[in-house]
Amino acid sequence: MTKTKIKPVMNLPDEYEVFDFSNGYDPEVMTRFVQSGGWGVGGYSEKRQNMYLAPQYENRRNIHMGIDVWAAAGEPVFAPISGEVAYLANHEQQGNYGGTLVLKHTLKGKIYFALYGHLSPESISHLKPGLKVEAGEKVGELGAEEENGNWPPHLHYQxxxxxxGEADMPGVVSDEELEEALKHYPDPRILLGEIY
Known part of the structure; x- marks a missing residue:
């Protein structure tokens, strides 16, 4: 049996910041960070304070179910292993994902659906459900703030x-939803590797 080689989802440099937003988040600081060429990673199952303030979060959904990779708009994102396009959407609502892609992968006999949020809608416009993608193939680019839900540029990977059933997953959940969410949305490092 051949071992599946997992490719990087983004071109992370050798050195990057690992952020902890459990004590707060400042969007202006993050915008300046990525505009200056900074790269950073934000964690899975992290309870984040004062970050999810758009109405749909009801000021109670604040536990992060993905991993974020913060980088400049236009940075490419890749398929870590071969798979196929499952779903595409553009979630334009304030605080939402903007351009969104879901790929379907099989790894060690298990099926995973991987969501890429905050992409440039234009960068995924050539994709169609059912299209096969190869490991390491570019599948999109990070979107600018005005097209990704007004977030500083980053990839939400879940x-x-x-x-x-669609190009959507709850990127953050409430305390009451966490136990069930952890069963459905495992740690993305299964496909991302140990990036923190």
Missing amino acids: ISIEDP
Whole structure:
């Protein structure tokens, strides 16, 4: 049996910041950070204070179910292993994902659905559900703030063990939803590797 070689989802440099938003978040600081060429990673299952203030979060959904990679708009994102395009959407609502892609992968006999949020809608416009992608293939680019839900540019990467049925997954959940969410949305380092 051949071992699946997992490719990087982004071109992370050798050195980058690992952020902890459990004590707060400042969007202006993050915007300046990525505009200056900074790279950073934000964690999985992290309870984040004062970050999810758009109405749909009801000021209670604040536990992060993906991993973020912060970088400049236009940075490419890649498929870590071969798979196929499952779903595409553009979630334009304030605080939402903007351009969104879900790829379906099989790894060690298990099926995973991987969501890429905050992409440039233009960068994924050539993709169609059912299209096969190869490991390491470019599948999109990070979107600018005005097209990715008004977030400083970053990739929200989340995996699900169940078919989400659309290009969407709850990127943050409440305390009451956490136990169930952890069963459905495992740690994305299964496909990202140990990036922190």
